[in-house]
Amino acid sequence: MLRLENCRLDNGGFIVRADLAIEAGHRVAVIGPSGAGKTTLIEAIAGFVPITVGTLSWQGRALTDVLPGQRPIAMLFQDGNLFPHLSVAQNVGLGVRPNLRLTSEEQARVQAAIARVGLAGMEDRKPAALSGGQQSRVALGRVLVQGRDLLLLDEPFAALGPALKAEMLDLVAELAAETGATVLMVSHDPADARRIADQVVLVADGVAHPPMATAELLDNPPPALKAYLG
């Protein structure tokens, strides 16, 4: 279980409060008005935004004072997930070892991840020689080899067209199901939440609310969400 107990997240003076728990294995969409603090929540869990009050824990282990790289977390951003001068295999390999000196067993893991995300045969290509969807697949391959318990996504597929975005969301859901990873995904599109998230965390008015069942929340939105959904 991921727990934020009476937390105060401080993003350069912008405060979000969070007192919530997410059961392991769930896929949770983080939605809410622009500027409400969705990214702040994700980055506090990842360790980039300080938690000045309260405790963050995963499976009973306190993470509040753990450095970002030592948290059981993999992250995918909207942009800048790939290094343009590195090949597909190298970009994925970074998930195993930042210096890319991989053992043959580790190279095999990278190869398996590349195949799993549908890029077998493209190992030596640079990102510029890939489509947007293929680039997203490389980033997902890197997340996959990291083998972390928690996957945090901050609108990673916003730049893709609707069909491609749906395809990538489905791939995230499949990979999470295969690995048992718990997923938190920031999205502006309620359809994304309905597509892959069984629960939704609403961030509004300075508060990250406890998760609610996706259909229940979106079918009967509270006032703050209603205003946002229009």
Ligand SMILES: Nc1ncnc2c1ncn2[C@@H]1O[C@H](COP(=O)(O)OP(=O)(O)OP(=O)(O)O)[C@@H](O)[C@H]1O
């Ligand atoms: N480094 C910072 N210093 C001060 N304020 C910040 C900083 N980063 C973000 N903020 C402010 O914190 C608030 C929340 O930002 P955040 O990015 O978490 O919102 P969001 O819900 O993800 O927004 P969006 O949907 O527009 O991406 C915003 O008002 C923003 O201006």
